[in-house]
């Protein structure tokens with residue numbers, strides 16, 4: 001049966017890909033966005049070309065959300081200031097709080113008034129970086145490897161029961177606060193809701209930058225032969241992340257929508273998992289072999305605020321709950337980004353000249 005879905009942040013990387021995938025399967029999809037992310041105007045045209053409706057507005061303004069009229073059954077909240085560095089120098093602190101917390105609460109309030117279910121795209125950044133960095137690691141020639149076991153973490157990755165006491169960045173804190181509010185809304189007002197704590201997501205149509213969308217940034221820099229730098233943890237590029245391909249996230253959300261009536265704000269990890277994990281050094285090797293290009297890579301020893309030495313998603317609970325499994329390994333995701341750049345060369349040239 002066709003679903004009627006509102007996607008806030010529907011002209012961003014994640015929102016626009018979900019919108020087009022669901023619209024293509026026959027759902028009615030409306031994308032709501034203030035077009036604040038550079039390049040989102042282009043994704044806005046793209047979603048409309050695929051038959052999605054578009055409403056321009058800001059989630060910080062409840063009256064803008066009222067412009068979304070219709071009989072919606074689900075809201076997917078994919079609107080955020082997604083950079084972990086946002087707010088780190090204090091100047092844009094209130095912007096991050098208003099955008100990521102007040103804005104999301106406005107979305108939940110919109111859902112409460114209309115009895116609309118919610119899927120909230122949260123982040124692995126809710127897990128405190130100081131606790132993660134304090135774990136013991138072996139330093140291997142190409143990557144850091146976890147050498148200790150403690151509550152909520154094993155070689156398979158970080159689980160949702162990893163302790164939450166610690167520092168996580170204003171980005172992580174606003175997303176965690178929004179999670180807490182959504183849980184209360186969901187339970188108190190009987191609104192079906194699922195929270196996905198996503199790790200690094202990547203894929204075609206991501207307008208990746210050094211501070212957000214790093215693996216796309218890595219591939220784009222190789223493709224256009226641009227200089228890169230390993231930043232933090234001694235500047236050797238051994239820090240590890242797993243990559244979730246956008247298409248695997250879409251499969252998960254699709255599975256969750258089908259049973260969302262059962263959930264009241266439960267939290268699930270969503271990442272590429274151990275099979276899709278790699279260090280920046282390993283990403284460099286893959287980007288070189290996929291593009292045939294070698295770019296100069298500088299080295300900055302000092303960490304940036306909230307940098308993480310190692311993060312792999314332990315998805316086991318999510319996989320069991322939704323009979324879902326991320327299928328694409330890191331190499332496949334990088335190959336797909338390369339294919340997208342190649343088949344949209346002129347557009348990518350324009351886009352990334354603007355963004356870099």
Ligand SMILES: NC(=O)c1ccc[n+]([C@@H]2O[C@H](COP(=O)([O-])OP(=O)(O)OC[C@H]3O[C@@H](n4cnc5c(N)ncnc54)[C@H](O)[C@@H]3O)[C@@H](O)[C@H]2O)c1
Nearest residue numbers: 009011012013014033034035036037058059079080198201
């Ligand atoms: N990309 C990732 O690796 C990743 C990882 C974990 C979680 N997430 C979460 O997924 C969601 C989508 O991230 P993304 O990578 O697509 O980011 P994005 O920047 O590409 O998309 C966000 C969109 O939201 C819009 N937006 C921002 N503030 C808004 C506001 N006040 N009102 C209306 N629209 C607004 C932007 O214009 C943009 O189009 C975010 O909530 C983010 O926290 C992303």
